[in-house]
Amino acid sequence: MSNTDVIIVGAPRSGTNMLRDVLTSFDSICTWPCDEINYIWRHGNVRYPSDEIPEKRATPAIKNYIRQRFSDIRQQYNAEVVVEKTCANSLRVPFVDAVLPDAKYIFIYRDGIDATGSAKERWTAKLDIPYILEKVRFVPKTDLPYYGLRYFWARVYRFISREKRLAFWGPALDGMQSVLQNHTLNEVCALQWQRCVDNAEKAFSDMPADKVVRVRYEDFVRQPVEELSRILEFIGKEVEPEKIATAVEGVSPRSLGKGRKALGEQQVANLEELVGETLKRYDYL
Numbered sequence: 001m002s003n004t005d006v007i008i009v010g011a012p013r014s015g016t017n018m019l020r021d022v023l024t025s026f027d028s029i030c031t032w033p034c035d036e037i038n039y040i041w042r043h044g045n046v047r048y049p050s051d052e053i054p055e056k057r058a059t060p061a062i063k064n065y066i067r068q069r070f071s072d073i074r075q076q077y078n079a080e081v082v083v084e085k086t087c088a089n090s091l092r093v094p095f096v097d098a099v100l101p102d103a104k105y106i107f108i109y110r111d112g113i114d115a116t117g118s119a120k121e122r123w124t125a126k127l128d129i130p131y132i133l134e135k136v137r138f139v140p141k142t143d144l145p146y147y148g149l150r151y152f153w154a155r156v157y158r159f160i161s162r163e164k165r166l167a168f169w170g171p172a173l174d175g176m177q178s179v180l181q182n183h184t185l186n187e188v189c190a191l192q193w194q195r196c197v198d199n200a201e202k203a204f205s206d207m208p209a210d211k212v213v214r215v216r217y218e219d220f221v222r223q224p225v226e227e228l229s230r231i232l233e234f235i236g237k238e239v240e241p242e243k244i245a246t247a248v249e250g251v252s253p254r255s256l257g258k259g260r261k262a263l264g265e266q267q268v269a270n271l272e273e274l275v276g277e278t279l280k281r282y283d284y285l
Helices: 016-023 060-077 087-091 093-099 112-123 129-136 141-160 176-182 185-205 217-222 224-235 241-247 258-263 265-274 276-281
Strands: 004-009 081-085 104-109 212-216
Touching (some): 004 016, 004 087, 016 081, 016 104, 016 224, 060 081, 060 093, 087 093, 104 185, 104 217, 104 224, 112 258, 112 265, 112 276, 185 265, 185 276, 212 217, 258 265
Parallel strands (some): 004 081, 104 212
């Protein structure tokens, strides 16, 4: 097969990590040795106020910079397929497509209430030094001072916040400060999920059908062999059935419903009212 860039698009806590790790377990498929590369995607737009970066801000210099990073990682691992997963890309698919016009997309989505219950834990997570060190290696040097100050403020804020949360986490929405000021943390997580899913769906509805495959998280964890086989066919990768089965041995439906249970009935009812339109569209309500 020819060289292919595959972009996994999904809201936070929707199975994007799981899918990336399964795919990169196969020969000639690689990714970056860190969780996400939002620093690379935002280079040249580092001070843009949200992750909803419009297509017109994909300048020739920015396109060249990001394309070179993909080329570097492909060459480093001698890979045919580069798989990339950054949740914030859900908010800016047209920008991503302007940078990588030949990319293929895997759009994975999950029950937004379950995802909200899981995302809240990340907003209140403690300091993880190894995780930070993995990512900082890929921060463009000119952007390091900016991100250093942002990270410092996020950690300080956690100590003074009533909800003991970070100043920011996950995809930054347009109007994020207003969202944080006017909503509870559970609501913020639900709104992040909704905007990611809505923006991605709008972008993909305007694309040729052969550029994107949609994957329901609940289907993947219940029928991983069948779903992974479908995804591999989509990206043009031939893999023996026994290797597919081995790749998904660790995939399990155990997480289904945990987020809803952790939130409790009243919070679930409130959130279903808040983001119900999108939940209904994906048959979660």
